[in-house]
Amino acid sequence: MAVDLNKENNDVEVLQKNNILVTTLEKIWDWGRSWSFWPLNYGCNCCPIEMLAASAARFDIARYGYEVFRASPRQADLIIVAGPVTLKMKPILERVWAQMPEPKWVLAMGNCATSGGPFKDGYSILPGCDTVVPVDVYVPGCPPRPEALFHGLLELKKKVASGQYTHRR
Amino acid sequence: MLQTEQLTINIGPQHPSAHGGLHVEAVLDGEVVVDAIPHVGYVHRSVEKIAESRTYAQFVPYTARLDYLGTHLPVIGYVQAVEKLAGIEVPERAEYIRVIMGELSRIASHQLFIGSLAIDLGATTGLLYCMRDRERIMDMFEMTSGQRLLAAYMRIGGIAEDLPPEFLPAVRSFVRDIPKMIKEYQGLLYGNEIFQARLKGIGKLSAQDAIAYGVTGPNLRACGVSYDIRKAEPYGIYDRFDFEIPVGSNGDAWDRLMVRNEEIIQSGRIIEQALDQLPEGEIRAKVPRVFKPEKGKSVYHRIEGAKGELGYYIVSDGGEKPYRLHVRAPSFVNLMALPLVSRGGLVQDIIVNIATLDPVLGEADR
Numbered sequence: 001m002a003v004d005l006n007k008e009n010n011d012v013e014v015l016q017k018n019n020i021l022v023t024t025l026e027k028i029w030d031w032g033r034s035w036s037f038w039p040l041n042y043g044c045n046c047c048p049i050e051m052l053a054a055s056a057a058r059f060d061i062a063r064y065g066y067e068v069f070r071a072s073p074r075q076a077d078l079i080i081v082a083g084p085v086t087l088k089m090k091p092i093l094e095r096v097w098a099q100m101p102e103p104k105w106v107l108a109m110g111n112c113a114t115s116g117g118p119f120k121d122g123y124s125i126l127p128g129c130d131t132v133v134p135v136d137v138y139v140p141g142c143p144p145r146p147e148a149l150f151h152g153l154l155e156l157k158k159k160v161a162s163g164q165y166t167h168r169r
Numbered sequence: 170m171l172q173t174e175q176l177t178i179n180i181g182p183q184h185p186s187a188h189g190g191l192h193v194e195a196v197l198d199g200e201v202v203v204d205a206i207p208h209v210g211y212v213h214r215s216v217e218k219i220a221e222s223r224t225y226a227q228f229v230p231y232t233a234r235l236d237y238l239g240t241h242l243p244v245i246g247y248v249q250a251v252e253k254l255a256g257i258e259v260p261e262r263a264e265y266i267r268v269i270m271g272e273l274s275r276i277a278s279h280q281l282f283i284g285s286l287a288i289d290l291g292a293t294t295g296l297l298y299c300m301r302d303r304e305r306i307m308d309m310f311e312m313t314s315g316q317r318l319l320a321a322y323m324r325i326g327g328i329a330e331d332l333p334p335e336f337l338p339a340v341r342s343f344v345r346d347i348p349k350m351i352k353e354y355q356g357l358l359y360g361n362e363i364f365q366a367r368l369k370g371i372g373k374l375s376a377q378d379a380i381a382y383g384v385t386g387p388n389l390r391a392c393g394v395s396y397d398i399r400k401a402e403p404y405g406i407y408d409r410f411d412f413e414i415p416v417g418s419n420g421d422a423w424d425r426l427m428v429r430n431e432e433i434i435q436s437g438r439i440i441e442q443a444l445d446q447l448p449e450g451e452i453r454a455k456v457p458r459v460f461k462p463e464k465g466k467s468v469y470h471r472i473e474g475a476k477g478e479l480g481y482y483i484v485s486d487g488g489e490k491p492y493r494l495h496v497r498a499p500s501f502v503n504l505m506a507l508p509l510v511s512r513g514g515l516v517q518d519i520i521v522n523i524a525t526l527d528p529v530l531g532e533a534d535r
Contacts, residue, residue: 042183044190044212045531046237046319049281053307056300071185089182089190089211096183118231121222122215143318 040076047082054146084112205511239278239475250470263327278475327453386477392420
């Protein structure tokens, strides 16, 4: 069916009815990004063990397409902050975050990364990693089960697909 | 003669083989390691200071977060230390359940050791077999306490709840499958020629050096020293079980792996005996919610953790909170042997040495 592009009532809905999609490239990219995060291999306590369990055969993070754990921050677009951020670790986290190419997202895994958790009273702990990096999704738990991590990742997927993530250029 | 310059590179703290926040300052001459200095403290959570503001019972969950690979062992060490301090008798059944849970934790820790060693050597598939079997232990922990990894199942004076009916058959079938698991690891992993070449003769530690450095646990036994606190100074009810202490001969990375591999089998034997002897009865002694040990009394209690001698030193000032609590962390002490075993080796062997010394940074930094 021919569509007259010069006609005035050519709004998006009419175009869609005629199988013409109107979008911006950014939206397509965001949709694509949401299907394959490349998480950074970062973590410093109990939570990485559950992350490891999530990537092993039983829970199998590869079902969602998020299994490409990268060792270098320059190849990753998602940092799963698993474990507490100590005063000594803070500059490292800042530097790792700065090294990651944009667009990039943060998932705070576990109570320590969310709020300081049980160690909040300690003298060497920051009350959550959101004091250092902009967090998109918080996953509570001490440690969260692998299923909880997946839930967090799928929430992040929704957020990224809609373009509503925290750290935008 | 070719003149070379020394080069310092930093391994970690963000590194796939850093085992969670370990920073190694490696001084290299070409590919040969001149020195490898471990820097710890990136996961320092001030646990010992927090202990001073918690009652004895409130501190129980924190201990699980020290060595999160052998979940129950640090908790057992702590509650036993407090029981020693306050003079509390633990019911028989609780003691047996503690042994079963402790040995399951040891197996879980050693399985993760084998899996992460395989990853560090580039054999990513090796992890999958170990994690598959480890999940069965996680299931058993979940059955008893509702938490997979950090089950604070132990209480001062006993355990939190009695075993559910499905627990005992699950443990029995798991213990029955241990030889099969080991055989599978042997066929899929240990038999690999590259795997052996990366481990045999690497990171040798002599018995004298190990003792001088205070190295304990499987790392010490790999050097040929038959020393296990479960035998040398039996705590709880460990004097009732018949098991062997596996020892190595060379003290190299391969022996450290083999000793742990053998320990899985021995732990299975202990669990089997404990299941056969498991009595009925009370699971928890009557302990007041708030209790105050005698003023000025102090206690040092040590157990054979998954990594070595895990000790708790507690001083009481007569209040409901400890005046001072110190953890003798085997990971920290074992890690200090890293420069010794790495010197003169190649840069790739630093990773092998970190992995086979098996430090848990949560415990080393505390």
